[in-house]
Amino acid sequence: MTTQSLGSSISEGFSRFSYAISNLVVSILDFIFGTLQRLVGIKGMPYIFVLPNLLVFGIFILFPMLLNFVYAFTGGSQFFLDQRPWVGTANFEQLLTCDNFLDPNTCYQDRFWRSIFGTMAYVLGQVAWMVVISIITALILNRSIRARGFFRSVFFYPVLLSPIVVALIWKWILQENGLLNGIIVSLGYEKLPFLVDAQWARFWVIGISVWAFMGFYTLILLAGLQSIPADLYEAASIDGANEWNSFWSITLPLLMPTMIVVLVLSLIRAVQVFDIVFAFTGGGPGTATLYIVQYIYENGFASPNKLYGIAAGASLLMAGTLVVLTLVQLRLRREEV
Amino acid sequence: MSTITSFLTRTRGTKKLHFTDIITYFYLFLGTVLMFGPVIWLVLSSFKTQAEIVTFPPRLLPYRQETVVVEGYEDPLPLFEVTLEDGSTAELAQVRRIGLESQLIDPANPDEIIKVPIDQREPIEKVVFSLDNYIEGVESFNFARYLRNSVIVTIFATLLTLLINSMAAFALAKYHFKGREAIFFIMLSTLMVPLSVILVPVFLVITTINWNNNLLGVIVPAAATPTGLFLLRQYMLTIPDELLDAARMDGASEWRIYSQIILPLSKPALAVLTIFSVMWRWNDFLWPLIVLSRSEFFTLQVGLNSFQGELNVQWNLILAMTVLTLLPITFVFALLQRNITTGIATTGMK
Numbered sequence: 296m297t298t299q300s301l302g303s304s305i306s307e308g309f310s311r312f313s314y315a316i317s318n319l320v321v322s323i324l325d326f327i328f329g330t331l332q333r334l335v336g337i338k339g340m341p342y343i344f345v346l347p348n349l350l351v352f353g354i355f356i357l358f359p360m361l362l363n364f365v366y367a368f369t370g371g372s373q374f375f376l377d378q379r380p381w382v383g384t385a386n387f388e389q390l391l392t393c394d395n396f397l398d399p400n401t402c403y404q405d406r407f408w409r410s411i412f413g414t415m416a417y418v419l420g421q422v423a424w425m426v427v428i429s430i431i432t433a434l435i436l437n438r439s440i441r442a443r444g445f446f447r448s449v450f451f452y453p454v455l456l457s458p459i460v461v462a463l464i465w466k467w468i469l470q471e472n473g474l475l476n477g478i479i480v481s482l483g484y485e486k487l488p489f490l491v492d493a494q495w496a497r498f499w500v501i502g503i504s505v506w507a508f509m510g511f512y513t514l515i516l517l518a519g520l521q522s523i524p525a526d527l528y529e530a531a532s533i534d535g536a537n538e539w540n541s542f543w544s545i546t547l548p549l550l551m552p553t554m555i556v557v558l559v560l561s562l563i564r565a566v567q568v569f570d571i572v573f574a575f576t577g578g579g580p581g582t583a584t585l586y587i588v589q590y591i592y593e594n595g596f597a598s599p600n601k602l603y604g605i606a607a608g609a610s611l612l613m614a615g616t617l618v619v620l621t622l623v624q625l626r627l628r629r630e631e632v
Numbered sequence: 633m634s635t636i637t638s639f640l641t642r643t644r645g646t647k648k649l650h651f652t653d654i655i656t657y658f659y660l661f662l663g664t665v666l667m668f669g670p671v672i673w674l675v676l677s678s679f680k681t682q683a684e685i686v687t688f689p690p691r692l693l694p695y696r697q698e699t700v701v702v703e704g705y706e707d708p709l710p711l712f713e714v715t716l717e718d719g720s721t722a723e724l725a726q727v728r729r730i731g732l733e734s735q736l737i738d739p740a741n742p743d744e745i746i747k748v749p750i751d752q753r754e755p756i757e758k759v760v761f762s763l764d765n766y767i768e769g770v771e772s773f774n775f776a777r778y779l780r781n782s783v784i785v786t787i788f789a790t791l792l793t794l795l796i797n798s799m800a801a802f803a804l805a806k807y808h809f810k811g812r813e814a815i816f817f818i819m820l821s822t823l824m825v826p827l828s829v830i831l832v833p834v835f836l837v838i839t840t841i842n843w844n845n846n847l848l849g850v851i852v853p854a855a856a857t858p859t860g861l862f863l864l865r866q867y868m869l870t871i872p873d874e875l876l877d878a879a880r881m882d883g884a885s886e887w888r889i890y891s892q893i894i895l896p897l898s899k900p901a902l903a904v905l906t907i908f909s910v911m912w913r914w915n916d917f918l919w920p921l922i923v924l925s926r927s928e929f930f931t932l933q934v935g936l937n938s939f940q941g942e943l944n945v946q947w948n949l950i951l952a953m954t955v956l957t958l959l960p961i962t963f964v965f966a967l968l969q970r971n972i973t974t975g976i977a978t979t980g981m982k
Contacts, residue, residue, distance in 0.1 A: 328887030341807035348800035355853035362833035457915035477689035570917040
């Protein structure tokens with residue numbers, strides 16, 4: 296049996312199994328919801344249907360979002376809200392107090408500003424590399440090549456790995472006596488301090504995130520490329536355009552909407568980077584790879600004196616940034632459409 | 633050989649291999665090495681002994697010194713290739729080493745002890761894929777416990793995600809009711825705010841209802857995912873209303889319409905959400921890290937991270953455990969890669 300047919304038969308078996316389970320659950324629910332419909336009538340049913348989702352959403356997302364403001368405007372190291380004194384905008388003032396905004400050393404919360412500058416450098420580097428490499432890969436996969444499905448999967452495989460696994464794999468390769476230094480030494484050069492030197496650590500944090508996520512953006516771009524109608528290229532070649540002309544006047548403009556999606560998606564995700572870096576460098580060496588979510592995590596959960604107000608204030612500032620980024624995306628999309 | 637060449641050169645319908653094709657295949661080859669190489673290196677390294685793992689430069693395959701059991705000695709003795717004083721070589725077993733001198737015996741003639749400087753001997757090695765690291769790792773790492781927790785979280789969170797999101801998506805797609813636009817707008821606007829932004833207050837909610845160090849605290853909070861809700865709703869919009877009306881005429885209850893008509897017809901969208909949910913939950917780290925502080929509740933990802941943070945990191949064990957952690961996802965990927973890649977390409981989400 297080939298892997299393909301084995302794969303489809305296993306996945307079919309799995310889906311049949313899960314279907315049987317869901318059938319059982321459904322018949323129990325059948326009774327409950329039948330009774331409910333008799334109570335509230337057809338008009339009331341949509342509310343019943345959205346209720347479970349709304350409950351979970353309200354309790355664990357919407358309500359905490361409001362609580363975040365309370366935390367941000369109260370101080371002290373107490374966790375429960377009734378023990379936290381109101382401090383107004385003191386947390387924000389602390390976060391935003393700097394003699395010179397370009398030099399984190401002059402800031403009251405220097406780690407906050409270090410993490411902001413670190414995140415900005417990471418986001419710029421990571422997004423630029425990610426977009427360029429994904430586009431090149433998507434263009435190559437879009438050519439008429441053999442085994443396209445296989446190569447598409449090759450680039451996608453790391454996307455599925457957990458950030459912790461990715462970090463450990465690369466830590467193992469980049470450590471002082473690791474594979475890469477082994478190759479470098481066997482070529483006759485000196486070992487390089489990949490994880491100890493701040494610049495190298497920043498470089499590799501970007502490198503491994505691109506390695507881990509590029510397959511995802513490549514897939515989206517590939518789908519965009521394949522949705523460009525083939526007759527456009529035919530018409531262009533009849534009119535005497537060469538491949539280079541068609542690339543500039545057909546592929547690039549028609550791929551623009553997809554590229555904007557990729558750009559903004561990777562931007563939003565880069566701002567939120569945490570687990571892969573946390574397991575890879577832990578923010579170090581020093582604060583070289585300390586990024587904003589780790590700063591929030593440390594203040595709220597990991598440091599001995601917990602500054603919940605500072606953590607909440609910082610996360611509000613970050614949420615504001617993300618909202619702006621998303622609105623820009625929606626705006627750009629609308630213009631494109 | 634000629635078939636391979638003709639297979640490789642049969643491209644683009646033209647007779648000759650264009651130079652851009654060569655670049656293309658070179659890029660793809662390089663990409664394959666870069667994408668799979670690190671994982672293969674991890675797997676190969678995970679079979680190495682603790683001593684071999686720290687040798688530099690590292691070797692590709694896991695080697696192990698050959699040993700021999702000799703009468704009169706309890707433990708198996710390591711074998712060496714020894715250059716003797718007369719220039720000949722022999723395979724000898726080392727009994728003990730004193731400073732720079734090694735005492736060896738011939739396994740065939742165990743009574744006579746031969747003394748040789750240690751630089752005159754080379755260990756005899758063979759490639760062994762030994763499971764020692766895996767066995768020791770599973771014992772010292774509490775792998776079974778973490779695996780159990782991860783499986784529970786993944787399965788129940790995925791079932792809950794599918795259920796509540798498909799119900800809500802059905803209501804939002806197929807009914808006109810007061811407040812629909814408001815619900816829609818609120819959910820849409822939170823799409824851009826990730827869970828990591830509201831860490832502290834969600835933790836307060838979890839603590840208040842006593843769900844920390846409880847797998848429920850990991851399963852429930854992220855179950856109402858706006859991304860999944862919109863994916864399902866968009867799909868359900870394409871199901872014709874006439875179908876629902878016909879079922880109502882036949883006396884079907886609204887729940888029956890949902891479970892017997894909408895759900896089966898939404899299978900493709902549900903499949904995509906299932907794959908995503910499994911992937912999200914299996915790989916989730918930040919949230920379990922916060923909710924679970926006692927090690928018996930750790931998921932695999934949290935356990936693996938705390939394992940690597942311990943003092944005296946034993947890389948050979950960590951590598952073996954990392955391989956075990958990535959195995960299930962790799963297996964699922966190998967089986968379902970086509971569904972996964974097309975699913976993501978069409979929905980554009982992760």
